[in-house]
Amino acid sequence: MSDRSLGPGPGSPAVTSLVRLRHDTAKPLYQQLEEQLRALIEDGTVAGGTTLPAERPFAEALGVSRTTVQRCYDSLRRQHYLTAHGRHGFIVAAGRTRLSPGMDRLKGFTEEMQELGRVPSTRIVERRVVQDRSIASLFGLPSTAPFLKLVRIRCGDGMPLSREVAWYDLTAVPALAEGDLGGSVYAFLGAHGAALVRCRQTIEAATPDAEECAVFGFTQPLPCLLIKRQSYARDDRMIEYVEGLFRGDAYAYRLDLKA
Known part of the structure; x- marks a missing residue:
């Protein structure tokens, strides 16, 4: 499976090209993946409605175990960043982009x-x-x-x-x-x-x-x-x-x- 099938959509960078997992740190791989995916969702790089791949092909693309991806997805689902989409993978929940309001004036x-x-x-x-x-x-x-x-x-x-x-x-x-x-x-x-x-x-x-x-x-x-x-x-x-x-x-x- 190519990186293109793991991407957030036409014209958007593939998810696998945005993830950088390190093996020289004590932080577990699933936690690294969770933090990076959450950040990509919050800053809008991976938009709401994007379908992420199923656990096995995503794990193979990243060179990690399926359990690593499974634990990451489960955690993000509990935090309402993802919703299950059957064997097709998970969908990024809408409205999870981090809000960045300015503080230049008083407003309600x-x-x-x-x-x-x-x-x-x-x-x-x-x-x-x-x-x-x-x-x-x-x-x-x-x-x-x-x-x-x-x-x-x-x-x-x-x-x-x-x-x-x-x-x-x-x-x-x-x-x-x-x-x-x-x-x-x-x-x-x-x-x-x-x-x-x-x-x-x-x-x-x-x-x-x-x-x-x-x-x-x-x-x-x-x-x-x-x-x-x-x-x-x-x-x-x-x-x-x-x-x-x-x-x-x-x-x-x-x-x-x-x-």
Whole structure:
């Protein structure tokens, strides 16, 4: 079987020409193959819908055992990168290209997904008015100040990408308590005279807990990005504090820096 039959499609490089397995390292061959195939899928080199070959011919083309390819495929299937296609091999799942949003300006999840060509959707898990001493201190407000606590699962093309826990100052935007927040909260704020104009944001590495693994469909904890953001209106009043856990296998934030 030639390399051409193992390729991702006309005009695309053959998968076997992109894989480089090393025999002079302690890392198992199946793990090397898994990491390289996952990277090729995430950066779009191997596109969603591509049919990968069956285990035996792929193993022969790579010069490895069938067990090596089998273990690699099984792992990628459990992580939802591949779907079984019978004796014809495996198909690369759609929507697994790693998202690379820019961080050049303040924008909400809905706008970000639209810019990336994804269809945004939201599932509200929790919505209630609360008083929280520690959150109030972040806003510089009295401990009795009311906040809207909003827990949402944010999806792109139907895939859960983040679990967000957000608090909003109801003394600044009382309409949030009963408003329709199924779409963009940022658009809602703008329509009620509290458009957000700047934010302070940090990004940390984080490990998802059992509940978050269930949201993302992880069979085991995988690295995630924890993004904490404090957002302000034009009068420099803090309106929002949000902690969003983003799946690390789908996100790679991009920064454009100038000298």
